Amino acid sequence: MYELTSVTKEYRTGHGTVTALRGVDLVISDGEWLAIQGPTGHGKSTLLQLLGGLDRPTAGTVDFAGQRLSSMRESAVTQVRARSIGFIFQSFNLIPTLSAAENVETALVPLGVRAAERRARAGQSLAAVGLGGRLRHLPAELSGGEQQRVAIARALVKRPAVVLADEPTGNLDEDTRDEIIGLLESLWRDHGLTMVLVTHDSAVAARAQRTGLLRDGRLTVRQPVPQPPG
């Protein structure tokens, strides 16, 4: 699904240049669940943004489904995001003025899906994350866990090939974290998704097939150590 070759990302700031990623090489297979761990400010979110086409590398290439994402025109990258990539954010990033169902619908707007079909699919997607009875609720009327479920429904409603989740449980308590990770895991299995999940939480990372560690912009990928049951 993804192939990153010698990816470097630098940011120019008022105080000089900050290197967020240094020569990252990474291959992510179709249907794989990869967790990226690492300290804050060591490049995890930057890597996710490059995978999502939200930013471009300073050097190196990012290939997605056989296409060179890192050198595509912006409009083409936008289309890839609209069709193939679902995002889940730590702060949920729901539109505060729209209801749960309308928030989910926003992911279908760029695909030109008609209003009636949008409503139907949003309803189905929210039902799939256990929020079938909360379609008309505004984000402020939902708990943190429910808001993240809405965000997951929004990421999945367009049936993407990839889900990129940036600290999806970072703002949740432990019980809710487990619920959300359980939900993501089941959706990943049921939909055959490719999932890249950035997290600080080792317990969350342990659920992934592979884990990568980003430190000072360098990525080390390793197989997870199997946890004893219970």
Add this chain to the structure above:
Amino acid sequence: MFITYLRRELSHRKRQATFIALGLALGVGLVITVTAATDGVRNAQTAVLHALYGVGTDLTVTQPPAQGSGGPIPFGFRQEIKRARSGEIAAGTKISINDLANNQYGTLNASSLSTVASRPGVTAVAGGLALSDDTVTGTIPSVSLKNGGGSISSDFSTAEFTVDGVDLARHTLGPLSSARVTAGRLLTAADARSDDALIDAGYAAQHQLGPGDRIDVGGTAFTIRGIVSVPQGGHPPDVYIPLARAEAIGKTGPAALTGKVNTIYVSAASAADIPAVQREISTALPKATVTDSSDLASEVTGSLSSAASLAGRLGSWLSVAVLAAAFGLACLLTLAAVTRRVREFGTLKALGWRNGRITGQVVGESLAVGLLGGAAGAVLGYAGAALIDAMAPKLSATASPPGPSAVTGQALSSRAQSLAKSLSSAPHTVTVTLAAPVTAQLILLAAALALAGGLLAGGFGGWRAARLRPAAALARAD
């Protein structure tokens, strides 16, 4: 989704949306009120000029009097004085001289009417005779006049009233055009050769005259058929008689006025044609003076003139300043809103929303606020105009012939005479009530301004939103 999102955003940001809309409303309302007031002032000016100049008359053609002709002393009286000096009339003889005289203008042949009528852009012409009925009564004094010394005018009393000979077939042009009948009836084309007259309401009141009474004009008894009033208090002649009768009775010095006029009233095809028509007539009648209402307008002073100046300058600048401030405020607040929604737009970009769609959303929201502001502005503007109507401020317009210092050369001298026709020789003040008419065009202007404000603010906001890099927007959010 567009409408839903727009509606939700505006209701979520009610206070800010209301603030922007009110700013635009204030600007738009002020533009409407000032424009309506300016239109009102313009209408008042037009009313004054019509009163002084004649409704429908775009140009008047007159000719300066020939050197040595006319003057303040009636020709008949001058003849009697000559006879007294030569001893033909004995001292102690009572005399009463009455002339219907052309004292102010040179005469134009009636053929000049067709000359003017044939000019391009001329739609109608009418001739007129602006005359003066002068009566001198008294007794020849017992002083030696044979040697030609001394003045005897102080021994006689004089009476004067102004008389206009009007073309009754074309009374929509000229002095009767703005007249309103207050008693009796107007004269018609059927009265063209009759000894019938109309008199001005002011003159009628002063001399207690009414329809059916008779008035002596140039030695001929005329029957008063109607009393007329010039709207807005223009300075009309005292008596109107048929042009043919004025020609028959009136004189320029010893000469009869048959086949002559001294004023030609001209109507042009459109206001835009007036300067060209004015040039055409000046070329065709090189000795004539062709004046338009703007010549008279430039002589109008007083609070109406001040109001016109105020509305035209300060009012316009104030409107522009408030509108610019409102636009600037709308832009700033929209930009501030976009800045606050950086995370939201970053998320939408991550979801695959194109820049154009995000820009469209921001512009749409801004346009909706602009429309609300426009609607509120229309109401405010209408209320402002209604307030002006309710207050009905009185404006005075003083028109006077140019003073000697202002009169240079034939053109201005002639203009002064032209003005003198309307104004006699004394400054004349007209009072008008200011109204502020709100027209459909003004409402459309309000809508266009409000939309422009919304578009401008939305354009800036949308441009800002479109320029956001999604990664930077999301990074800021996190």
